[in-house]
Amino acid sequence: MKPVKSPYLVPFDGRIKRNRFTTKPPKDEADKKSCKKALARETDQLDELQRRLYAEDRRSLLILFQAMDAAGKDSTIRAVMTGIDPSGCQVFSFKQPSKEELDHDFLWRTTRALPERGRIGIFNRSYYEETLVVRVHPEYLQAQRIDIPKDLDRLWQQRFESIRQYERHLSDNGTVILKFWLNVSKEEQRMRFLSRLDEARKNWKFSVKDVEERQHWEDYMQAYHQVLEESSRAWAPWYAIPADNKPYMRWQVARIIRKTLERMDPDYPKVEQDEATRFDEMRALLDSE
Numbered sequence: 001m002k003p004v005k006s007p008y009l010v011p012f013d014g015r016i017k018r019n020r021f022t023t024k025p026p027k028d029e030a031d032k033k034s035c036k037k038a039l040a041r042e043t044d045q046l047d048e049l050q051r052r053l054y055a056e057d058r059r060s061l062l063i064l065f066q067a068m069d070a071a072g073k074d075s076t077i078r079a080v081m082t083g084i085d086p087s088g089c090q091v092f093s094f095k096q097p098s099k100e101e102l103d104h105d106f107l108w109r110t111t112r113a114l115p116e117r118g119r120i121g122i123f124n125r126s127y128y129e130e131t132l133v134v135r136v137h138p139e140y141l142q143a144q145r146i147d148i149p150k151d152l153d154r155l156w157q158q159r160f161e162s163i164r165q166y167e168r169h170l171s172d173n174g175t176v177i178l179k180f181w182l183n184v185s186k187e188e189q190r191m192r193f194l195s196r197l198d199e200a201r202k203n204w205k206f207s208v209k210d211v212e213e214r215q216h217w218e219d220y221m222q223a224y225h226q227v228l229e230e231s232s233r234a235w236a237p238w239y240a241i242p243a244d245n246k247p248y249m250r251w252q253v254a255r256i257i258r259k260t261l262e263r264m265d266p267d268y269p270k271v272e273q274d275e276a277t278r279f280d281e282m283r284a285l286l287d288s289e
């Protein structure tokens with residue numbers, strides 16, 4: 001299946017210019033009200049598409065989100081999934097790995113959480129953390145108790161190779177994959193952290209650690225950039241969505257998900273001839289009660 005076109009689709013040939021990724025929407029599309037309306041139009045359509053996917057029960061859709069803190073992963077997931085039948089959809093968040101998770105290879109914990117056929121599965125962070133936060137803090141590798149090559153670049157290359165093959169495997173076996181990087185600017189993150197400090201009802205979201213991580217901004221950007229170069233493929237495309245304007249970001253994400261589901265074109269299962277005859281019998285039986 002060909003990925004849905006979007007100005008934010010990351011090319012598959014590697015070598016991407018750094019300044020290619022923008023954090024801001026085009027000026028003429030930034031109006032918050034019209035973005036919200038456009039989002040509602042998208043989510044209205046998602047409901048029926050998801051029902052068909054569920055009834056068809058042959059394929060699944062995996063949607064994963066990566067982003068710096070305060071880019072708006074949680075609220076995007078919430079906004080996009082409103083109106084969808086919760087029983088056909090599942091969300092998993094991946095934080096620092098547990099002791100049990102560290103006792104396995106780095107793809108184990110996410111594999112257990114993959115969506116079953118007929119379902120939409122959402123990953124809030126994912127195995128890509130293994131090439132992002134762990135890359136920025138290679139000391140985290142100690143806890144994984146693996147052989148660490150002297151040349152760390154080899155390790156990241158191995159991980160990219162594992163991820164590419166893994167995603168290819170999933171795609172060959174009925175999982176359609178969509179990957180979103182919510183690209184927020186450093187200045188916008190600063191403003192959002194400040195409002196978490198200033199507004200009482202946002203205080204709970206503030207974490208000292210987030211401000212510490214911010215000091216590694218450049219390292220993170222480099223790591224993200226390489227992730228996009230190494231792992232955007234036709235069977236598992238990345239979309240780099242501008243995240244400084246939340247309504248615009250949510251609309252763009254919803255639009256890509258809706259179009260992808262349309263392209264998958266799931267269908268209600270057809271009733272076989274034998275079964276159709278049985279239906280007539282059953283109808284007669286119920287009518288005669």
Ligand code: ATP
Pocket residue numbers: 069070073074093094095096097124125129130133134140207
């Ligand atoms: P919120 O946006 O609400 O803050 P969050 O996803 O940032 O949610 P936190 O509990 O704040 O959740 O942070 C999760 C942390 O776990 C992140 O800093 C992330 O980088 C880290 N993490 C995720 N996966 C791994 C991993 N494999 N190894 C080490 N750290 C990881």
Ligand code: MG
Pocket residue numbers: 069207210
């Ligand atoms: Mg956090």
